[in-house]
Amino acid sequence: MKTTVVDKKNVEDLQNDGQIWPQVLAIVVVCFVPFTCGLLFSWSSPFLLKITNDKNTYDISEEEGSYFTVIPPISMILASIFCSNLNDKIGRKPTILLISVPHVIAWILTATATNVWMFYASRFFAGIADGLMFASVPMYIGEISTPKVRGVWGNALTFAIYLGQFIITVTGSYCDVKRTSYICICFPLIHFILFYFMPESPYFYIMKGRFQEARETLTRLRKKHDVEEDFLLLKADVQRQMSESGTWKDLFTIDSNRKALFAGIFLRASQQLGGISTFAVYTQYIFEKSGGNLDPQVSSMIFVGATCLLNLVGAYTLDLFGRRLSYIVSLVSCGVVLLIESIYFYIDQFETQIDIKFLNWIPITGMMAFVLFFSIGLGIVPTLMLGELFSASIKAKGLSVLIVVFGIFVSTITKLFHLLTTNFGLFSPFLLFSINCFLSTILAIYLIPETKGKTLEQIQQSLKGSKKTNEKIRVETNPNP
Template sequence: MLLQQNVLQKFVPCNKQPNTWTQVFGIFTVSLAAVTSAVHFSWTSPAIPILISNSTHLETIMTLEEASYLTVIPPVASAVSSPIMAILIDLFGRKPLLMFMAVPHLLAWILIITAENTYIFYLSRFLSGIADAVIFNAGAAYIGEIAIPSVRGSWGNLLAIGIYFGQLLVNIIGAYYSIRTTAYIFISLPIIYLLLMLLLPETPYFLLTKKQEGKARESLRILRWTNNVEDEFVSLTKDVKRQVSESGTFKDIFTIPTNRKALLLSIAIRGAQQLSGFPAFAVYTQFMFQQAGGDISASMSAIIYSAILCVLISTTAFFVDRFGRKPLMTFSSFACGVVLLIEASYFCVDQHHIMDTADFKWMPLAGMLAYTVVFSSGLGIMPTLMLSELFSASIKSKALCVIHISFSIYILTISKLFQVLTSNFGLYVPFYLFSFCCFLSTIFSYLCVPETKGKTLEEIQQSLK
């Protein structure tokens, strides 16, 4: 850790007053991993229209049914590998596992570059799913354990921003370059991420659970950028001892009331986000706009949609602590329900020729832009932020594993359901379904979502009792 501190001191000298810049740098680096994961996840948005068209470089053109499995394989791989990652995160630590995730990402891009048939693409998607299991298990844990509440509230949303920024990047690059050229461009991201990760320490929480007090103290010095950390170290040691007094098994997630409540809340909060239709919109962005029609091309509509979403998420992320988690989740869920209901009604009228919609061809893009506004105000950022806030150190990796498995199930179900419903009934049917789910999420958010604004891990745990 002395190496990390010596390298970082070349940029910002260490002094007696605590500084938060290393915590922000750590969150930024982990968020870069989220960018690479999001690029892989949303890669199907520009890729599927190419793969099912005559412009593909494959031996045979993919059918939409075959291409739909490109959206399903990553969450399946992620769900299968998540329990393994939960074990490894406690065995080897948060940092080594986060560094490892660059490997499957690199291999996935290499396979896309060399792919000549459908099955190589499937293998690439499987590897990207393994990397997703790492970022969603270890990434949230790392951020939650290195950052003080004020930093976590202001900068913890960089992880969510990274996801939306990656979605924007792949829609822009994928719209103007071939599948192989896009892969050549994005293969640099995991390499840059790996080099930055080398500069960061392991979390003091994890080191204390392994009884490595000296390394934990040094980690805290780097993360607070001061040598005066004794008071916080004593308090942190006390907190960790209390938390690890629990056995920390998968059984404890369900048998200890506070853990069980936090788990159910987390699964429901993540479900509220995913059931708004976002994963389907992310992987089928260009295809969706192709089906909807409109005055603007599908690729440009996808870029505008992704750009507005990224900008809004980046803007609203820094106002979370001003309004709180609960009010924003409630408002966002209700507003998304209204917007999706209007969109669904338009698609229904247009498909069944109930009236002439020639003067309303701007509706698909305008409606999705309205969706980005209200989605980004709460549903877009709250679930990712709150995952790092609800669990104690002893149980966090196991809980995040279970949550990520449910998250993967949400993604594969919603993505496949969107394709099936759209192909068999029309675009309006999944939009009506997502709208209904958003209204249910409004009730849940108002009645059940806890307020974690400005609270430490200890205070949040006490509020769940």
């Protein structure tokens, strides 16, 4: 039995000897899932007003339609609870392939809906797909990619969601409910066909003791003839993580797990309390209520399109400045913009003696500024770090908890937006979101770990407060483990 010494400082050098395009290809293909989730998530933005105004076809009230945004996060929570162990039982790849089923059902129900209950059923299946997606896709991307690839392409998931939101906003502005549904049903089918040929996560194979398959997967992903050192390093990391106890109790009692959990909960809570989910599903509603020179449909397309494009820019600034600093700057900037928006809407609604028609450019300009600052931190970091924070032994349970938290905040905030706007005015939710951003800035300093440029094992060691991340480790090189 031979023993090899690997210096963790040179881990990325080992991983970068090959080519990165197979990893990028796998990430692009898997992102058909969040793309479809983005389509369904923002579906209510272009169609809520169309459906509630079409009394001949649907006869659905605005109050009934407001639940279109509430049902998906609720079913997402249920899916995360009942399907939390799928990734570890059947694998990351089969779980991701399975997501096509609720996606197809959701689009079929939407296309054939004639009453509010069919729409509710469609939104329920959309939420199930969201739960499965957030439990598996971030995990898959984090496990198949090297730190260098993950630093840039790890943001592809978030970009795909925003791209889906943009496409549904544009398509929904020109097509009716049925035609849009028949167009969009193609995407989960394309995903299933393409992703069938993508590799499984090498982490999963090592967890199951299928070492030869792990080597073959690494060979495909790294495009290297000799992946033995990569395999041995990964095997040592995964086996060390799997040697740790991974019960529900350990998620809360082990210090490193608890730090990861608190960081994840904070990231999800502060992101959603920043208002992005509300803006995504009520985009046209906000611009219609706020007035302005532009048509609400055009304004919403500009808003969502800018969100999508600026997200690409954010991916590079994130890898340049790090996760924590980018998030803090994003929080402060978004807080200022949201406060200005809130003041404008308050004066417009309650101080009518003040003529602010010359300022009617503020709603769309403010939302564009919000998108810019949101894209450099708030829009990227929470989703990217889903696949980074947890040890392999506890990852499925940790992600399950974060999905539940995410679902609770999305459903609560979107419904709260409707209640606040109806009872107090459009300024009130913007004021709430602004206050959250300022308070979250302080908490971010203490709760967010820096994961830039680190392997998943190095992140675990930093959460433990260990100095081992730069020490040499010994791994056995038995050719037939």
